[in-house]
Amino acid sequence: MSGNREQFRPEDHPNDHFLLTTVVGSYPKPKWLDRSKDLLEDEDADFGADEWDEAKDDAARLITEEHERAGLDVVVDGEMRRNEMVEFFAHRIDGYEFNGPVKVWGHNYFDKPSVVDEVSYDESWLVDEYEFTASVADRPVKVPITGPYTLANWSFNEAYDDEESLAYDLADLVNEEIEKLVDTGARYIQIDEPALATTPDDHAIVGECLERIAAGIPDDVRIGLHVCYGDYSRIYPEILEFPVDEFDLELANGDYEQLSVFEDPEFTADLALGVVDAHVADVESVEEIEANIRKGLEVVPPEQLTVSPDCGVKLLPREVAYGKMANLVEAARNVEADLDTGDIDVSAPTPADD
Amino acid sequence: MTHIATTPGLFPLPDDAKEGLSDLKGHQKGDLVSGDESAEVSAVYDDVREELVAVQRDAGLDRIVEGQARWDDMLAHPLTVHDNVSPGGIVRYYDNNNFYRDPVVEGELTFSGDLAADLETASELTDDLQAVAPGPYSLADLATDEHYGDDADFQAAVADFLAAELEAVPDAVETVFLLEPSLVENSPGDGADERASDAIDTVASAIDADVVAHPYWGALDEKVHAHLLDADVDAIGYDLVANHDDNVYNVAEYGTKDSVALGVVDGQNTLVESPDTITERVDWFEGRVPNDFEDVYVTANTGLFYLPVNRFEEKLRALGAATSDESVEEAEVEA
Numbered sequence: 162m163s164g165n166r167e168q169f170r171p172e173d174h175p176n177d178h179f180l181l182t183t184v185v186g187s188y189p190k191p192k193w194l195d196r197s198k199d200l201l202e203d204e205d206a207d208f209g210a211d212e213w214d215e216a217k218d219d220a221a222r223l224i225t226e227e228h229e230r231a232g233l234d235v236v237v238d239g240e241m242r243r244n245e246m247v248e249f250f251a252h253r254i255d256g257y258e259f260n261g262p263v264k265v266w267g268h269n270y271f272d273k274p275s276v277v278d279e280v281s282y283d284e285s286w287l288v289d290e291y292e293f294t295a296s297v298a299d300r301p302v303k304v305p306i307t308g309p310y311t312l313a314n315w316s317f318n319e320a321y322d323d324e325e326s327l328a329y330d331l332a333d334l335v336n337e338e339i340e341k342l343v344d345t346g347a348r349y350i351q352i353d354e355p356a357l358a359t360t361p362d363d364h365a366i367v368g369e370c371l372e373r374i375a376a377g378i379p380d381d382v383r384i385g386l387h388v389c390y391g392d393y394s395r396i397y398p399e400i401l402e403f404p405v406d407e408f409d410l411e412l413a414n415g416d417y418e419q420l421s422v423f424e425d426p427e428f429t430a431d432l433a434l435g436v437v438d439a440h441v442a443d444v445e446s447v448e449e450i451e452a453n454i455r456k457g458l459e460v461v462p463p464e465q466l467t468v469s470p471d472c473g474v475k476l477l478p479r480e481v482a483y484g485k486m487a488n489l490v491e492a493a494r495n496v497e498a499d500l501d502t503g504d505i506d507v508s509a510p511t512p513a514d515d
Numbered sequence: 516m517t518h519i520a521t522t523p524g525l526f527p528l529p530d531d532a533k534e535g536l537s538d539l540k541g542h543q544k545g546d547l548v549s550g551d552e553s554a555e556v557s558a559v560y561d562d563v564r565e566e567l568v569a570v571q572r573d574a575g576l577d578r579i580v581e582g583q584a585r586w587d588d589m590l591a592h593p594l595t596v597h598d599n600v601s602p603g604g605i606v607r608y609y610d611n612n613n614f615y616r617d618p619v620v621e622g623e624l625t626f627s628g629d630l631a632a633d634l635e636t637a638s639e640l641t642d643d644l645q646a647v648a649p650g651p652y653s654l655a656d657l658a659t660d661e662h663y664g665d666d667a668d669f670q671a672a673v674a675d676f677l678a679a680e681l682e683a684v685p686d687a688v689e690t691v692f693l694l695e696p697s698l699v700e701n702s703p704g705d706g707a708d709e710r711a712s713d714a715i716d717t718v719a720s721a722i723d724a725d726v727v728a729h730p731y732w733g734a735l736d737e738k739v740h741a742h743l744l745d746a747d748v749d750a751i752g753y754d755l756v757a758n759h760d761d762n763v764y765n766v767a768e769y770g771t772k773d774s775v776a777l778g779v780v781d782g783q784n785t786l787v788e789s790p791d792t793i794t795e796r797v798d799w800f801e802g803r804v805p806n807d808f809e810d811v812y813v814t815a816n817t818g819l820f821y822l823p824v825n826r827f828e829e830k831l832r833a834l835g836a837a838t839s840d841e842s843v844e845e846a847e848v849e850a
Binding site: 260262264265266267268269270273275314315317318319356359360385390423 | 527528530531536537540541542544546547587605608610611612613615616688783784785786789820821822823824825826
């Protein structure tokens with residue numbers, strides 16, 4: 162169990178039990194932000210870089226406040242300033258170049274970057290984003306960062322002998338960035354490694370990356386790892402050795418079929434359980450989400466349970482995304498109340514003293 | 516020995532077509548190619564085909580593919596456009612960050628003619644036409660069977676389907692590449708290995724042109740390779756980018772066909788191989804096996820849609836230059 166979660170309990174929290182509620186990161190962009198981007202690209206429009214920056218600030222403020230209105234304990238700005246999870250970082254890291262869009266599926270493309278030289282740290286990636294969000298938020302802010310393994314695996318590697326050495330160099334840069342974020346006040350960092358799901362045999366490489374990322378980061382800084390859409394049995398229990406406080410996992414999408422993977426051996430870290438599906442445009446009811454949260458209590462006791470969506474929700478309609486967040490929070494508060502009154506019998510093993 | 520510069524097809528769309536088609540068709544899974552596209556969409560694909568043929572001709576390739584621009588679902592395409600197949604959910608395409616619609620086979624795999632129609636159009640553009648198709652093992656592996664009920668029956672049905680599709684291609688087709696990445700990625704076990712070879716044999720036997728069975732993303736298990744040698748194909752492909760040592764071992768230990776295809780250009784990395792490097796890789800292979808080959812197809816290991824357009828075109832030029840009669844030095848300047 163991690164000792165750094167209590168700092169995120171709001172002062173006015175209504176229950177004795179505390180199921181930390183948060184999101185994975187991305188959120189649907191307001192339509193006017195997309196229109197602003199079109200204006201920025203339109204040479205005839207009277208809309209320049211300053212106006213675009215202001216639009217992004219407005220969107221970040223709006224979505225941060227939307228997260229707070231939903232009642233989330235820890236919020237994010239919905240990644241309003243980021244276009245894509247690899248591109249955004251590759252633009253800020255020396256050693257990358259872009260050659261054009263490549264297909265992901267159908268007519269969905271991304272500007273997959275090429276690593277053409279040793280990667281190095283130039284400008285800060287996220288400090289401005291964090292400072293702004295923290296300045297407009299009343300709740301603690303989480304910072305999602307695309308992990309080095311995914312940054313390596315979803316790029317063309319022209320410069321390194323192998324992907325592993327590239328991932329380790331990138332991990333050192335992520336560590337440098339987190340140190341800066343921590344200096345600025347960040348206390349909750351989430352490393353996103355969706356690529357681990359495509360190549361689960363590489364979990365040892367991800368583990369070594371995380372050792373580099375966590376090196377020198379104080380214990381009161383909470384580090385989470387988000388992995389989604391894969392076969393968890395191929396990475397569990399090995400991931401328990403990773404130096405992170407929390408694993409954020411997509412499980413609602415598969416109707417918790419994979420939950421049993423985490424029952425043996427005992428889940429010793431915190432579990433950020435996906436309780437709403439990020440790719441279904443129906444808002445789950447509060448009752449349904451409560452049932453999902455209780456499933457999490459089969460694996461970890463309440464002290465280790467975080468409640469979160471399966472994944473980033475940016476592809477959903479905005480009102481659906483909001484509905485899911487609001488119901489998620491309401492369901493978590495209901496389950497906490499039931500835990501307080503003893504109406505829920507926790508079947509997970511109680512945490513070992515440490 | 517003849518060195519023949521070619522590719523396994525599956526090209527990236529030109530960037531303007533990426534945008535134009537996505538506007539015309541949409542972004543969702545229901546918007547992808549179904550086999551009955553509108554005249555407007557078909558016209559864009561016809562233009563793209565012409566452009567892709569011209570790019571290959573200019574690069575000096577010896578075999579010209581139609582480019583498979585319509586294959587939204589990559590190698591699953593021949594099934595996802597079939598009338599008795601429902602495109603299901605979006606599923607991961609091998610161990611890549613790519614996805615395709617799961618073809619759910621709900622009825623008999625009758626003749627469709629989709630492959631032949633595209634090749635018919637392409638045959639008016641080039642005299643060096645090469646067809647590209649999924650091999651029967653990979654196509655069955657990529658699909659979900661809800662009709663045949665038995666793995667062996669389904670494998671045989673997919674083979675018969677592909678045989679009929681390829682029997683219908685125009686006479687202008689000189690070579691057929693049957694792409695079989697699943698033979699490496701989801702290696703068939705006892706029994707299935709022999710069935711895979713039989714299925715490839717069924718398809719190859721229906722085709723008058725030269726047939727290359729081309730597995731990639733590594734080397735075949737020894738036993739799978741041994742079974743594949745029993746299929747009546749003219750050449751087997753070896754992916755020297757992903758695993759040169761085991762591929763050379765397979766050939767040295769078990770032999771191969773009279774011709775081979777050598778995957779010496781990385782279809783998934785933007786680093787462009789020089790014509791020198793390509794030649795070195797081919798020489799390396801030829802120097803390590805005792806065979807005296809009839810034809811050596813010098814090719815990219817995988818389809819090329821993984822690449823941005825500029826690097827894709829550079830790779831084609833490098834392949835063309837490496838096998839041209841001109842001196843390599845001269846060719847390098849061009850590339």
